[in-house]
Amino acid sequence: MIDVAIVGAGPAGLTVLEELGKHNVEALLIDEQPQAGGQIYRSLTKNLHENSDLCNRLGESYTAGKKLVSSLDDQTEKLLHARIWDLTTNLQSVTLGLTSAKNTQLLHAKQVVLCNGAMERPTAFSGWNLPGVMSIGGAQTLMKASGLVPEEPFVVVGSGPLVYLYINQLLDSGVKPTAFLDLTQSNNKKHYLPHAIKALVHHSSLIQQGLKWQKRINRSGIPVYQNIQQLTAKGEKSLQKVSWQSQGRYHEIDCKLLLTHDGIIPNTQLAKAANCQLHWHELQKYWHPKLNEYGLSSKKNVWITGDSGYIDGAEGAIIKARITAMSLANQLGRLSYGSWQKQLAPLTKKLKKMRHLRHFLEHYYLPSDAFNPICNNVDLICRCEQVSKTQIQIAAQEQSQGINQVRVFTRCGMGHCKGYQCGDNVGKIIAHEQQRSVMEVGYLSGRLPVKALTVGELASIKSG
Amino acid sequence: MFKRSMPMLDPVSFFFNEKVIVANKNDTVAAALLAAGITTFSLGTNEKTHRAPVCMIGNCFECLVEIDGQSNQQACLIEVSANMNVKTQYGLVLVKDLLESNMKNSKND
Numbered sequence: 001m002i003d004v005a006i007v008g009a010g011p012a013g014l015t016v017l018e019e020l021g022k023h024n025v026e027a028l029l030i031d032e033q034p035q036a037g038g039q040i041y042r043s044l045t046k047n048l049h050e051n052s053d054l055c056n057r058l059g060e061s062y063t064a065g066k067k068l069v070s071s072l073d074d075q076t077e078k079l080l081h082a083r084i085w086d087l088t089t090n091l092q093s094v095t096l097g098l099t100s101a102k103n104t105q106l107l108h109a110k111q112v113v114l115c116n117g118a119m120e121r122p123t124a125f126s127g128w129n130l131p132g133v134m135s136i137g138g139a140q141t142l143m144k145a146s147g148l149v150p151e152e153p154f155v156v157v158g159s160g161p162l163v164y165l166y167i168n169q170l171l172d173s174g175v176k177p178t179a180f181l182d183l184t185q186s187n188n189k190k191h192y193l194p195h196a197i198k199a200l201v202h203h204s205s206l207i208q209q210g211l212k213w214q215k216r217i218n219r220s221g222i223p224v225y226q227n228i229q230q231l232t233a234k235g236e237k238s239l240q241k242v243s244w245q246s247q248g249r250y251h252e253i254d255c256k257l258l259l260t261h262d263g264i265i266p267n268t269q270l271a272k273a274a275n276c277q278l279h280w281h282e283l284q285k286y287w288h289p290k291l292n293e294y295g296l297s298s299k300k301n302v303w304i305t306g307d308s309g310y311i312d313g314a315e316g317a318i319i320k321a322r323i324t325a326m327s328l329a330n331q332l333g334r335l336s337y338g339s340w341q342k343q344l345a346p347l348t349k350k351l352k353k354m355r356h357l358r359h360f361l362e363h364y365y366l367p368s369d370a371f372n373p374i375c376n377n378v379d380l381i382c383r384c385e386q387v388s389k390t391q392i393q394i395a396a397q398e399q400s401q402g403i404n405q406v407r408v409f410t411r412c413g414m415g416h417c418k419g420y421q422c423g424d425n426v427g428k429i430i431a432h433e434q435q436r437s438v439m440e441v442g443y444l445s446g447r448l449p450v451k452a453l454t455v456g457e458l459a460s461i462k463s464g
Numbered sequence: 465m466f467k468r469s470m471p472m473l474d475p476v477s478f479f480f481n482e483k484v485i486v487a488n489k490n491d492t493v494a495a496a497l498l499a500a501g502i503t504t505f506s507l508g509t510n511e512k513t514h515r516a517p518v519c520m521i522g523n524c525f526e527c528l529v530e531i532d533g534q535s536n537q538q539a540c541l542i543e544v545s546a547n548m549n550v551k552t553q554y555g556l557v558l559v560k561d562l563l564e565s566n567m568k569n570s571k572n573d
Contacts, residue, residue: 032522032541039521046490051470083541119523131503131516132465138520139466146488146495147470154465173469237514238503256503257465267523383515384525386508416525416536421518452536 002028003332005096005109007084007270010038011314012306012321013115014068017076019325023334028109029078030098036072036080038117039137040314041065042144054147057172061165062144065314085449087112087273089299094274097449097461104457111301111328114271115321118264118307121286122421123158123371124378126232128260132239136261140166143173150257153178155242157231158261159185160365164213166259171220178253180217181228181244183262183368187283192363199360202353225251230377231370233258262371266308269418272446274302280439284311285367287424287443293348295324303328316354323347373425374432381429382422384415392426396433403427403442416452419444466498478548487544494520494527494539497550505529505539506553528553 004020006013009031020027029036037044044065047055055063072078079100086097086106094112098105120137127133136158142148149170156167156177167177186192200207218224225246234241243252265286268278277290277298288310289297295305305324306317326343329335369375373389381389387410395406403426406412412426413419419426423444431438474489480497487496494517497505504514506528517527520540527539530551539550 034543043490050473054470057469119521120519122524129513129515131505131514134465134517135519138518141520142466142495142498143469146491146499147468148466148495148499149469151465151467175469238516269523383508386513416528417523420523420525454534 001093001108001110002026003110004028004328005030005094005107005112006115007031007096007112008038008115008117008306008308009033009036009072009078009080010040010115010117010306010317011065011068012117012308012317013038013113014071015318015321016113016115016305016325016328018071019322020329023326023329025329025332025334027077028107029072029076030082030084030096031078031080032083034081036078037065037069039141041069042141044069044144047144051147054143058144058169059165059172068318083451083453084270085451085453087270087302087450088448089274089301091300094301097453099453099457104453104460106461111303111332112274113295113303113305113324113328114308115304115306115317116267116270116308117317118311119267119420121262121265121367121371122425123260123262124373124381124422124425125260125371125376126230126378127234127239128378129380129383130233130235130239131237132235132256133233133258133260136163136166136259137264139259140169143169149173149175150177150259152176153253153255154257154259155179155181155253155255156259157181157183157228157244157370158259159183159368160261160263161210161213161361162264163261164210164217166261167217167222168213171216176220177222177259178255179251180222180224181231181246182224182226183228183370184226184364185366185368187363187366192360195356195360195363198356201356203357206357228370232377260371262368263365264307264311265424266311268308268443269420269446269450271297271302271304271308272443273448273450274299275446276302276304278443280437282439283366284362285424285428285438286311293323294327295320296327312351312354312358316351316358319347319351319354323351372428374428381425382410382412382415382419384417384421385411385413387412387422389429392429393433396430401430403430404445406430407444413444418447418450465501465503468499476544476546478544478546478550480550481552489544491544492520492540493529493531493537493542493544493548493550496544497529497539504552 004027082100096107229245278287330340472488518524531537
């Protein structure tokens with residue numbers, strides 16, 4: 001049995017590995033991708049080597065990961081390109097079910113650190129399931145990993161820093177969105193203003209960077225629309241037309257690609273698989289695992305850090321990962337209480353400072369009503385099993401059931417994605433129908449396997 | 465939908481529904497198909513639903529295809545290799561067809 005299994009080789013996972021190494025804790029790094037770096041530094045090692053032009057277009061926020069990804073050398077114990085389909089815990093250990101190019105195995109570790117990062121909040125609206133409607137993060141991944149950029153005409157819709165960054169990366173690639181539907185929807189000024197001031201004081205350069213991105217978009221001549229309503233994607237087999245209303249006027253554009261974004265949320269699939277308790281973030285509308293200040297979940301041997309614990313961005317993820325790794329080393333008896341506490345203090349201070357910016361972003365970029373199934377006219381909620389909003393509403397009204405019963409009755413969340421795309425929306429719809437809070441309604445419980453595996457793979461596991 | 469902004473330094477060819485597609489080495493199957501203008505990766509449980517990638521990071525499962533005879537493969541997580549045989553996945557339609565053909569066969573027996 002190994003001491004620690006680290007899931008995810010992004011900023012958090014790489015930091016945990018490095019920090020545990022300092023305290024002689026044996027750890028195995030596992031990731032789904034063939035290269036380390038996570039989604040933010042996706043393909044960075046390769047691109048630095050082969051595609052300096054692409055690195056320039058992706059900008060400093062991308063190449064900033066150079067030091068981090070190069071910390072991983074050939075000698076590092078790691079398991080890349082491995083698919084994790086199970087995570088179970090007992091009092092003494094955790095067991096990961098995983099499939100790699102080599103084999104399918106059950107890996108036992110004393111402790112696990114989940115660093116599986118964030119994902120984009122699914123954007124549900126009328127026609128969102130048509131091919132050609134894609135997430136901005138997905139499109140950015142295509143650019144990082146393969147140098148792909150959208151073909152004009154195309155429309156970008158969403159809000160938040162990632163949208164501005166991506167449009168800037170496109171402008172640097174000589175590509176211009178046909179329209180940008182800005183969904184920025186802020187909390188009451190009196191709520192965000194105090195945070196805005198603190199963010200400006202502590203992070204003026206990052207705020208300026210954001211303003212620079214916005215300014216460039218405004219100067220580029222891209223038509224920008226605000227107060228978007230009735231956003232609709234139309235087409236038969238794939239997207240042909242996007243329509244919306246802005247300031248009471250109807251607009252439509254013929255295009256084959258619509259890129260959407262509604263902020264990022266923690267990826268909780270593995271936390272749910274391990275039955276860790278989750279909490280609902282009322283302002284940002286997402287579930288995040290209940291953690292102590294060091295990143296320990298409600299399960300004694302499951303630590304969760306980085307964005308998979310709480311959205312803090314890459315820099316925050318690195319600080320949190322160091323805190324988690326040190327605390328874990330202390331628990332394993334490899335770091336004395338005194339030196340743990342001594343090293344912890346400056347990190348906690350740094351994290352507190354980082355959160356000034358986070359609190360501002362949380363209040364300024366709220367999840368948009370345009371993508372909220374309660375506020376819009378979306379029909380299909382569960383894409384895998386083709387369950388409509390009406391079916392979920394009826395199940396919620398008639399039998400006044402909980403979310404997991406609604407799943408059983410309608411099959412929503414039972415498909416391949418295990419509710420990644422519909423889970424939070426199903427919760428919102430039930431809460432609305434039953435006039436309860438989302439926190440009270442709860443979330444779709446984790447079901448194994450997290451990812452599909454064949455009977456052959458399952459049967460090939462060697463016992464012991 | 466998408467175009468390449470860099471030359472293909474290391475071309476690899478594979479098949480999609482028996483048609484040859486040229487991609488760059490290290491492209492995921494999903495990136496290669498999108499760059500080739502493919503819009504339907506699979507048909508959903510209802511025959512009218514066409515599906516294509518959304519998230520590109522392994523969460524949404526909208527990019528499922530059949531690869532070398534194995535169905536339910538996440539095209540965004542698998543890199544192309546020479547002569548790989550990729551096909552549109554026909555969701556439950558295929559299961560229905562299989563059942564029908566099995567029934568026909570058993571009648572013939």
